[in-house]
Amino acid sequence: MTNTVPKVVIVGAGFGGLTVAQSLARLPVEVTVIDRHNFHYFQPLLYQVATAALSPADIAWPIRGILKRQTNTTVLMANVTAIDTEQRLVHAGPVTVPYDYLVLATGATHSYFGHPEWASVAPGLKQIQDATAIRRRILTAFEQAELIEDVEERRGLLTFVVVGGGPTGVEMAGAIAEVAHHALPAEFRRIDPHATRVILIEAGPRLLPTFPEDLSAYAREALERMGVEVMTQARVTHCDERGVDLEESRIEAGTIVWAAGVVASPAAEWIGAERDRAGRVKVSPDLTVPGRPEIFVVGDTAAAADETGRMVPGIAPAAKQMGRYVADVIAARITGRPNLGPFRYRHQGDLATIGRKAAVVRLDHMHLTGFLGWLFWGFAHVYFLIGLRNRAVVALNWFWNYLTYQRGARLIVDGPNAQEAAQTEKTKPLASSVEVRRSSDRNQPSRAGPDWH
Amino acid sequence: MTNTVPKVVIVGAGFGGLTVAQSLARLPVEVTVIDRHNFHYFQPLLYQVATAALSPADIAWPIRGILKRQTNTTVLMANVTAIDTEQRLVHAGPVTVPYDYLVLATGATHSYFGHPEWASVAPGLKQIQDATAIRRRILTAFEQAELIEDVEERRGLLTFVVVGGGPTGVEMAGAIAEVAHHALPAEFRRIDPHATRVILIEAGPRLLPTFPEDLSAYAREALERMGVEVMTQARVTHCDERGVDLEESRIEAGTIVWAAGVVASPAAEWIGAERDRAGRVKVSPDLTVPGRPEIFVVGDTAAAADETGRMVPGIAPAAKQMGRYVADVIAARITGRPNLGPFRYRHQGDLATIGRKAAVVRLDHMHLTGFLGWLFWGFAHVYFLIGLRNRAVVALNWFWNYLTYQRGARLIVDGPNAQEAAQTEKTKPLASSVEVRRSSDRNQPSRAGPDWH
Structure with missing residues (x-):
């Protein structure tokens, strides 16, 4: 430890990293937040950008703006290239930043289960640019279908496959069905967007496997009512430009969205730490790297177990809880207070929205579905959005969409190449x-x- | 003329083309609107996207959405590749569309006065993607400056040159100065955004050459009060990655914005028509192509003179007036009414905003400056924006920016490569x-x- 002000370097300004930074605001530390983007974004609403209901700027905020009043904190937009754990240095582009405490909060990305070549045909949904890419593909598919005459080709263009029946897959399938069946039909003359097929493919026996069974059953029914074809116990064996292969059949589809798996960022490699099958750093009960008490890992990058031995899930509330805990540990150490106990995860519930007036919510002793679930979901999300302006814009957009079935952010602005x-x-x-x-x-x-x- | 419903094909859905389409809504014609984008956008506010005050979706609307209730109209997102004026066919991607009347409304792009190689270092501001590209450059310049230590290099990164002192140049220079001096300073720790230099270079003797002299003088004073360095009678002789050369000096600048010249789209080439120096089609007094009474050209693509022989300016109100006129001519022809007289342009005024509480407005018998001009400008623009939702969002964003000096759309999401x-x-x-x-x-x-x- 140096005898000057302790230096805390946080890599990644997602829910975990940002919470650490904000929780250190009033402490006598020098904080540096490094992110490859200049913005923090609200990942749970990415699917709304991907389906043109919201604009990127509605769910993203400049990190500098969020932290500007926090005078002990410097924000750097840079790409971490290496970490020297002996010298305690983070190398990021042209700068080298020394640390006394290091927090790795670099998140996760899609996993294609050993088929990285599928990434180009079946984009996932983790980043803002993933969302705008999927938006472009969905909207372009309708535009292309309107141009061509060939019936088979048109049918393929109007078939959308979502792989993975977790919350993201359920939300994407529901939102694509809404766009196709409500927002677009009045606008096309040569095709009938009602003829759109949306197919949700889940390898397991039911949708939303982490939710109770009654909510899974409700989600399936609600999606089917919206015209989504739900296939469970169906495994994708191949993806290409024209569609997907299942074990015993083939689906011709112009657009494939991947919502099936995640893998942690390469933070474990940077520090030479042990990782689990999903690439996450196996952390100690206090979220430090074994043998490196000055390095913490939070959020989707960490493989942390709660006191019962169950893995902490890769969701926003968990990342925030980890972030607050790590800030407390750092505070205790620099002020010489006794060590905190191990990290304890408190599961607050599960939420997934299916569409207009339909969502599933599991709280401690309550299951909500339908309109009530949807209202709860809407309020919870708007409440958690950072920033007054965006909260107002998001609320306005939702209200508008609800009244009109419209989608305001339907711009195709990025080219395929x-x-x-x-x-x-x-x-x-x-x-x-x-x-x-x-x-x-x-x-x-x-x-x-x-x-x- | 065919004995079925006459077919009108409109290429381009900017102000001119869209006005033609909308004015034909109730006529017994079959309208096809072809645009390479799926959206219409409000070009006068592009500079606000370029300077992160508004999001692209705030100033752009899906063309299909605008025209969806107009059942005689089909919208195609396609790239026109050729026009067969003998067979009367428009070739656009995979489709071929026959026409009885053709309206070319394909707009204009930047002119680099014989130096197309400057385009890559000095982007202009005509398209939505130009605006997001400039936004990325401006924001990335500050981010890079925060990372590096070299004083000279940092100074170059914090120098912004705007070439061209017309309305777009004045608006860009003012908006960059506002971002640098008001929105960003509290957010950076290692650089002082106040040290930013914004230099506006105009080849002629004064800014806003099409405005009266008192308004030009006001614009210069207002910009200088905001910290913009205004150089008149200064000609750019070279642009590169590191800055611009003037006749007798050099300015090292990391960001150059081109607002100096425009050239029409290649519509004249498609139809083999005569064009003027700016590439515009020389049209007859009824806006048709000489010898081709079934082909009309409107907006920035047309070289049209008013009754006094003065050229109609390349601004939105002129394009809309041309659009309405052409729709009337087509209506007269198909209903067998007598021919209309020649197109008459009515100039409604000139507007340019300089920054917070400062704009210049020239109406028939009135010049407005300062806060009053700015209010007039704000109301006029919000009023002309299409679509209730966007009008509300734009107004909300502006109000918010006004209260807080903030910029909400400060996302760097597209990479340099x-x-x-x-x-x-x-x-x-x-x-x-x-x-x-x-x-x-x-x-x-x-x-x-x-x-x-």
């Missing part, structure tokens, strides 16, 4: 930035191109 | 999508890469 399109743009200034591609072109690697928002 | 970043993303799932680049890396072609929103 931005690099190529930009070059075209230079020679033909007004050439389309969103090339309307024929289905036959869709095997080009461009399909795997960048989808930035 | 999306293609490359996406590939990195695949191998290192949580690698930064916005690489913090050293200044020394900035000569790579990646700087010229795509900037999609």
Whole structure:
């Protein structure tokens, strides 16, 4: 420990990292928050960006803005490249930041179960740019279907497959069905968006496997009422540009959304720590790395067990609880107070929304479904959103959508292959930035191109 | 003329094309609107997206949504590749659309006066993705400056040059100065955003050359009070990654915004028509192409003169007036009414905003400046925005910005080289999508890469 002000470096400004930073606001420490983005975002509402109900700026806030009054804190937008655990240095782009305490809160990304090549055809939903990429694909599928005449090809374009029946998969399937059946039909002349098929594929025996069985059953019924085809005990064995293979059948689909698995960020590699099968750092009961009491891991990057031995789930409230705990441990150490006990996770409940007026909520002794669940879900989410302005805009947007079935953020602004399109743009200034591609072109690697928002 | 319902094809859904479509709503015609984007956007507020005050979805609306109740109209998102004026066919991606009347309303893009290579270092502001690209550059410049130690390099990053002293240049310079001097200072720890230099360069003798001289003088004073350095009679002779050359000096600047010239879209080439120096189609007094009475050109793509011989300016109200006129001509022809007289342009005034509480307005017999001008400008723009929801969101955002000096849409979500970043993303799932680049890396072609929103 240095004899100057202790330095705390936090890598990642998601729910976990940001909570640590905010909880250290009044302590005599120098905090540095490093994130590769300049914004924090509200991951539970990403699916609303992906389905054009909200804009990215509605669910994201500049990290600097959130922390600007916290004068002991510096924010750096940089990419961590290496960590020197002996010298206690974080290397991030052009800067090297020394630490006395290090908090790794770098989150998780999609897992394709050993098939990374599926990533390009079946994007997941973890980042803002994932959401805008999926939004572009969904909207472009309808636009392409409106242009072409071939019946088979059109049917493929209007088939949407969501892989994974957890909360994200349920929310995506419900939201795509709403867009197709309520928002779009009046706007197309040559196709009938009502003919859209939305297929939700779950490998296990029921949707929402972490929820009680009655809520799983309700979710399935509610989705089916909305026109979603639910397939359980169905395993995807292959994904390509044209659809998915199951064990015994094939579904031709122009759009595939991956909501089936996650894997932790490579933080474990940076510090040479032991990890579990999902890539998470196996932490001690106080969320430190074994043998490295100055390094903490929180949120989806940590494999932490609660006192009963059950793993802490990878959800926002858990990350925030870990963040508060780690800030308390650091406070205790620097003020010489006795050590805290181990981290205790308190599960507050489970929430998943299915669509307009339908959600499932499990609290301690209460299960809510339908309109009541949906209201609870809406209030809970708006309440937890940071920032007055955004809370008002989100509420306004939802209310508007509810009244009109409309989707306000329906812009296709990123091309399937931005690099190529930009070059075209230079020679033909007004050439389309969103090339309307024929289905036959869709095997080009461009399909795997960048989808930035 | 066919003996079935006449077919009107409109290429481009900007102010001109959309007005034609809307004005044909109740006529016995079959309208097809073709645009390479799925949205119409409010170009006069693009600079607010470029400076993070508004989100793209605040100023853009799906074309289908605008026209959905207009049952005689089909919208196609496609890229026009050729027009067969003999067969009267528009080729657009996979579709071929026959027409009886054709309206070309494809707008304009930046002109670099014979230096197309400047486009990559000095982006202009015509499209939504231009705005998000400039937003990314401005915000990333501050982020990079916060990371590096080198004083010279930091000074370059914190210097912003705007080329062109028309309304767009004045608005951009004012808005960048506001961001730098009001929104950001509290959020950075290592740099002082107050030290930002914003330089507005105009080749002519005064800013806003199309405005009366008293308003030009006011604009200059107001900008200077906001800390903008205004240079008139200064001609840019070269642009590169590191700054601009003037005839007798050099300015090192990390960010250059081009607001100096426009050139029409290649519509004239499609139909083999005669064009003026700015690439615009020279139209007859009834806005048709000479020798092609069934082809109309409106908006920035048309070189039209008013009855006094003065050219109609390339502004939104002029495009809308042309649009209404063309719809009337088509209506007269199909209903067998006598021909209308030539197009008459009515100039309603000029508006440019400079910043918080400062704008210049020229109406018929009135010049407004300062707070009054700003209020007028704000009301006029909110009034003209299409769509209740967006009007409310824009008003809310402005009010919020006014109260707090904040910028809500400050997200850096598109990378400097999306293609490359996406590939990195695949191998290192949580690698930064916005690489913090050293200044020394900035000569790579990646700087010229795509900037999609």
